[in-house]
């Protein structure tokens with residue numbers, strides 16, 4: 001079976017004021033249709049840039065040098081024309097960005113932005129139908145006063161409302177691949193649970209594949225079939241969620257698991273020294289658990 | 290002694306599609322040296338309340354006192370330095386055209402903190418304290434990761450040596466190891482300088498481990514306010530119980546405990 005997304009030996013360099021920095025050191029990730037996969041790891045380790053490469057966005061940045069293969073639906077995003085790649089965004093793949101308030105357009109109302117998104121898939125869609133669909137999708141993400149939200153600009157909404165707007169837009173066109181970068185950070189836990197259910201429905205009904213980027217290991221455990229752990233631009237451990245949580249093997253994954261704050265109130269975790277063991281080779285759990 | 294006191298504070302926004310009562314008649318006191326967590330529904334007015342405490346927004350009704358002085362719309366430089374905010378959205382909090390080091394430095398210059406010659410050193414110290422490589426100071430905010438930007442926001446606020454720090458979702462973009470490091474730093478500063486925190490977050494496990502008291506908000510109103518151990522052992526409102534019951538956890542032991550907490554008093 002071929003994967004929907006197949007990333008091979010992906011490397012990324014940035015040119016900065018202080019010279020070249022290598023951010024991704026050759027990572028491999030694959031996701032099948034209908035699969036829910038999580039990418040977790042250190043802040044600054046390369047999760048969001050990976051998502052932006054999959055979308056073909058980082059390729060347009062002059063300071064970025066990218067090598068390796070990123071096959072989406074059989075075609076390599078890295079060698080695709082920017083124009084062709086742009087056609088995939090918002091239709092075959094969509095993304096919930098990490099910083100919702102600054103990722104939405106500040107000078108256009110939410111309603112207009114929604115219409116734009118829906119018309120990417122069908123440019124003849126009547127305004128009334130766009131509004132009706134947008135209202136329904138906003139209700140789905142627990143926004144009852146959809147009319148006010150559609151008339152609002154992002155600055156008039158709370159952080160979590162913008163995040164829900166972004167989620168609703170990303171789900172609207174039923175993409176083949178949904179990239180969800182920290183989708184629940186501004187949501188209370190009950191709304192967060194509701195949005196995860198929506199994503200699950202999309203997976204079940206349309207075989208959408210999801211790449212979930214999250215620091216919330218509880219959410220990852222509840223949502224993902226499989227997990228990749230990334231540390232400093234390298235995948236250090238991967239495997240089925242249950243196996244990885246039951247028996248984390250890599251030193252970095254173990255340190256991460258030990259630092260999860262507990263609702264029991266056992267105090268803040270001790271922060272271990274950064275150890276050479278964090279850079280040990282990748283460990284892959286076999287598929288049988 | 291209470292450092293910050295809110296009396297019947299309300300905020301209504303007037304928009305083309307009607308009035309939004311974002312904060313309704315909130316009264317509460319924050320004691321010097323305490324960590325008060327604010328949790329609650331998304332859209333329940335937490336950020337709006339923070340913005341009123343900071344003077345970014347004017348309240349529609351009510352009074353706010355800091356250190357026994359009323360906070361008017363015109364604040365003294367000392368009042369502005371003493372109350373700092375870590376914003377929920379770090380990207381819009383930082384000037385995109387300025388290097389992040391310059392953004393941190395700006396506060397030091399504005400409030401004349403330290404000798405001029407030592408301020409770059411203070412900037413680097415502040416970045417290192419939150420686990421950032423000081424070399425990152427030359428970068429624009431767009432060339433950082435989400436969690437790196439968030440830590441710049443924390444470093445910037447701390448560098449101004451505030452007495453009251455309002456933190457709006459300050460660790461939502463941090464992995465749990467870096468988060469533990471930042472929370473430990475905040476604890477240490479509190480012990481050393483008697484700093485006071487208002488900690489707005491959706492992460493109840495963090496609340497459990499850092500806060501002295503918890504205020505629960507719903508629809509612009511203060512629903513429940515109690516010590517952290519009381520909130521978790523005998524939550525009074527259905528909503529609070531619901532929140533506790535929906536916390537995602539990492540193992541079966543936690544799950545059992547969470548479900549027990551959520552059921553108590555129901």
Ligand SMILES: Nc1ncnc2c1ncn2[C@@H]1O[C@H](COP(=O)(O)OP(=O)(O)OP(=O)(O)O)[C@@H](O)[C@H]1O
Nearest residue numbers: 156157158159160302311331332333334335336337
């Ligand atoms: N400038 C504004 N104009 C109009 N309405 C606003 C404005 N700012 C906030 N609101 C509204 O006030 C309410 C409270 O928003 P606020 O940002 O305080 O919520 P919050 O509790 O911080 O939510 P979250 O957890 O999602 O960040 C929301 O309904 C929001 O739409």
Ligand SMILES: Nc1ncnc2c1ncn2[C@@H]1O[C@H](COP(=O)(O)OP(=O)(O)OP(=O)(O)O)[C@@H](O)[C@H]1O
Nearest residue numbers: 014043044045046047048049432433434435436437
């Ligand atoms: N334009 C850029 N120029 C130079 N370095 C960059 C640029 N954009 C990102 N980086 C660096 O690339 C690394 C990876 O960034 P990325 O945003 O992917 O991190 P992340 O894993 O998403 O972290 P977080 O959990 O904090 O969001 C970071 O160290 C960041 O500083």
Ligand SMILES: [Mg+2]
Nearest residue numbers: 048098434435
């Ligand atoms: Mg990121």
Ligand SMILES: [Mg+2]
Nearest residue numbers: 158159336377
């Ligand atoms: Mg907010």
